[in-house]
Amino acid sequence: MRELTVLHLYPNELNTYGDHGNALTLKRRIQWHGLEPTFVYHHPGGRLSDRADIVIGGGGQDSAQADVQQDILRIGDDMHALTEAGVPMVLICGTYQLFGHRFITNTGKVIKGIGVLNLETIAGQKRMIGNLMVKSDLGVLLGFENHSGQTFLGKDQAPLGKVRRGNGNNGKDKTEGARTNNVFGTYMHGPFLPNNPFFCDEIIKLAAINKYGDFQPRPIDDSLALQTRAGARRRKY
């Protein structure tokens, strides 16, 4: 059976509110499409797996982010290489920020990121918390944001999409997330993939085509996701 390896970065440090839901959704949908998922976990200080068809990483508390920062600099070159190779990645909140150039804290301290995405994040005073709706090339993305960092995209950095409701990257320029090659970063945490199943399938498709040259999707009953999406569209920020 065709297999896809999912590399989950820092699952014990970066896992605030429902990030395991995304891992679970990816696992189940890979199975439902007739492929075999293998999950490998990368922990700080551990040896990086040499196989990765998909990379995922979640959000974390500010304190946890400091714990993984040293480690992510160590694996930065590998992440750049995977990006060049077209490996799809779903990076949420904290991981998204660390894939940018830097994070500047309230006290002006600079936490270096790995610069896969051309962006920087500045600590904000106000937390942006609420239901987020974003128009992307792949479709309307629905999720929940909860962050105080304000992310600003560098020149020529493509966003993931345009904010229709909520704050997105910084609450100012209407951009949300970022995309470079097949690397996707976003502030939509929690059940981002189950509520946007077409996005999850796109990640699986990209990975399957990279590895096997083609992808034959199988029909999946997404009627429940259609219901949650209808509810999410009506919801206020």
Place this chain on the structure above:
Amino acid sequence: MQDFLGTVTGKTVKAGLRFRRGGGQALPGLVVEKIFPKYVRSMLSKLPDGVVFITGTNGKTTTTKMVVHLLESNGKRVLTNSTGSNLSRGIASSLSQHAKASGRLPFDIAVLEVDEAAARRLSEQIKPRWVLALNVSRDQLDRFGEVDTIADYIGAAMRAATEGVITNVNDPNLFTRAQKITEKEGTELHLFGSSSKLSRYFPNDYELAAVNLSKGASKGSTKNNVGVSLEDFNGNLVKYRIINENYESRLKVSGQHNYLNGAAALALGGNLMPDVEIKDLVNQLAEVSLAFGRGEKYRLSGGAVIELVLVKNPASFTQALASYGSAKANLMIAINDNIADGRDVSWLWDVDFAPLQTKIVALTSGKRAADMALRLSYDDIKTIEIENDLPNAVHKLADRKGDKVILATYTAMLQLYKLLSKHGEKVL
């Protein structure tokens, strides 16, 4: 003078309210608080045995009920706050109703259940003698931001404690804070916890969320000097180890988390009443029955019996599934997303549904019924029906054969109470 005026004002507003229907509990307090901001502090400072706070993510209501019972059983007159009503206003209301016009209070001690944010705010006004911090885990992060923030709030209350802090040795977030704070403040630190044998029942926030970690692996409870330890249980026959002696009792409450709440209550009760025999306290603990939303049963007029269980965060949901997931009962899950429930339902994805052995949920209901069903579908659990409307869902559940259990978030639970009291009666 302020005390007198505060008391009279509160009583006057309450008297005016008698002609209105329902509610109105917090209103007298609101008025008193607005007019006399220092009223609460001043009144509470008169209590001969002072004030204690009970805080944490889960188990506050039950533990408060236990501590109040221990105190009352030994002749103490206890002022406490009822669940749900706005805290400082609720206290102000309660004070003004009970105080004599002279400002004298017919109480010895106040035992206050305070949520994490209130713990910080209130400790700026009132210095508690003891702070009992039960646990901290991810809950309402759309309100609080981060788990660390919640723990910091509790830390603020710990700093305000004049005699000391009692906390859970198995909760690293609270334990390390309590150690630092009590050392710096020169106050006492007392610990409760569970034996390493039971640690798999009580994963902390980190363990709940972590992968590849055997539950309980990071525990080291035996190294520390634990005052009250939950040693073992068999059904609701519970063994505690208290200062190197073993005690055994059959509790009225059930569920392993409540046995641990019992350990916390004994630790606080023992410190507040050092002269009472521990054996007596353990026996008194056994008499306490369940608090709000912790497994009460209602019999509907048609004869169907429905059991209600509150779920409000991954930890409490996981506990509920451990208690009810293996039974063949018809299960209904009601999820709302009002502010009191948490507007972000991401937490449903942090719950492990593996204990649900039947792989079938009869109904999901509430504002987020579809989100719940979607979550279940990813663990191959089939939801027979999605019914957003709670009254309709209850009727459909009542028609099913066999035992019936509803797991519900806070505001759904309030709605269910009203509904079930109207169409049935509580089973004792």
